[in-house]
Amino acid sequence: MIEATEREPSDRDVLRASLKEPATFGILFDRHFRSVYRFLERQVGATAAEDLAAETFTVAFAQRRTFDARRRDVRPWLFGIAINLLRNHRRAEAARRDLGVRQATRERQAIDEDPVHDLAVVTGEVTRVANALARIDNEPRTLLLLVASTDFNIEQAAESLHISPAATRTRLWRARQQLRAELGASNRYTDESSSAPDIRAEASKEEQ
């Protein structure tokens, strides 16, 4: 068989090839479906994430000609599609709730509807951050998870969100402030000293 060559083709090369060879797009699916799915699953739960992640790739395939060929990285574009679908999903959910079936506070909704909180089995610091994330707004939460689940820098995140890097930097800063406030409000993240808190020990203490 043919030996693998030394250079991995960039996502951009693959995407370009898929313009003439649609099947090539499957390579992007294989590379990135997992991370897109996980990014979504952490926000809307497994069921909706499956649908949204699958839709992300079919939409991306259909729109592959619109990808700006000057950009080297396909992932911000891909996550940008996922985020748009995520927003649409949330709007649809909100519309459904607005039908008056049930009135609830935002916190309550987050806990009931948003699988960020749907993590009964998680323990320790993950529970803590899940709770905190569940209490902040959707958009900052999405931004935090985008940056956390990818290794995107500000420019890449900005590309995904279709806003300027400066605006992204500001939003990320605010999102972190919000999260920190929530973590602090739960009085479980108070260590501002120079050394990192031993979260694991702290968590096991809590469990007891």
Place this chain on the structure above:
Amino acid sequence: MRTDELDLVRRFAQDGPELPAEVMDRARQRLTEAMATSAEVVPLITSSDTAVDRRRRRFVLPAVAAAVLVLACIAVGVTVSGGGSPRPSTGVRVHRESLAAAELERAAHLVADDSTPVPGPGEYLYTETDSATLVALNSGGNLTPPDVTPSTMVRQSASSAPNPNAPDAGATYRVWDETHAQSWVDANDNGRASFTFSTSFFSPQDKSVWQAAGSPPVDVVAGAPSTASLSASGFPDVTGLPTDPQALLRTLESGAYGAPDDPSAAFSAVGELLQDPKDTSPALRSALYQAAALIPDTEALGTIADHAGQQGQGIGLTKDGVRSELIVDPSSGQLLGTEDVALDPSDASEALIQSARVVPAGTVVSWWSVVDSGIVTRVSLLPTASIGGNAAEPRERAVRTTCNAFALDLWRSLSQPLWRPLLSVTGLLMLRTSRLSREHCGRSAEPQSV
């Protein structure tokens, strides 16, 4: 420095459950369907260049097709080098297989919505195919014994005057055994079929060797021993085949069509059965593609041209140094052609097509192409919207052009493994032919009386 709250989010982001395989499969299926529905129509190439040129072009593939291969290979390299990969040793196959399976699934999807014209009252479905298999012969006009190697081939080719004391097997030359088939079949399977057989030399050197050997008769078809009858051919009725892909694959692997535990035989059987659009239902054709998608080790070849110059998506399976390829119309899912390519002649000692041992790597040693099809109102008429016209510009006809309506002659030689590819290519067509009138034999000299 304190722990970043982003680090906490990262831990949360990585804490989710493992992605279930079925989720990924369902998503991949959706993507494949999206690809199928957005299929771009690749214009059929009506080629006027020579068969040899076409063959060459087949190997000077568009950069894109090559890129796909390279990409697939490289993608694999990543998997292999990535220590955390759960199945590093199969990384190469996994990726190219997934592409091949996607292509096959897509074809299955397309072909299920059948657009094959069905002849109405007073109409005939016309099908015209070209096929050829490369045969290595010795000076007696017999099939080359298995001990001929490429090295002896080269030696003999280089020598214009072979040693007269050398054994017969020494003077080996290669000829194309070609079949041009036309059939007009109505809804009741009545009509006419004609087959024109011809031979031509693989290269001028082969002709020199043949001449030096005293120009023996090269009547390879007549020369094949007759040992099997039609009833013993072992080809079951296609209408009895299951349309469940798994069950169909088991049937294809059961031995009636291929060899047990030989996925390549099942893959070839898929190609052979797909060559008969008249007798296979849309559901069966769809199931055939799906069954092929289940066969391990298939690879996506990207867009390739078949022997008649028609471009389609290629799916291949390599066995014994020979890659069998299906070339599928990207817009209809119909099979455009098949090819067998000798990739590694040194590895072809067990190859079904034995001439694969005595050709340069990359040579197409067997092919089949639909060159025309459509509905006509009378036998001997050709469809007006002819897609390809005559396929190959006639090369030097070394031996004979004959009419043979009686497929039985060919079927008798089915027991010869060498002939199986050629026969299976035309076999189903001939099976139908055997039900047809045999009166037309004398008339095939003027088959295109438009």
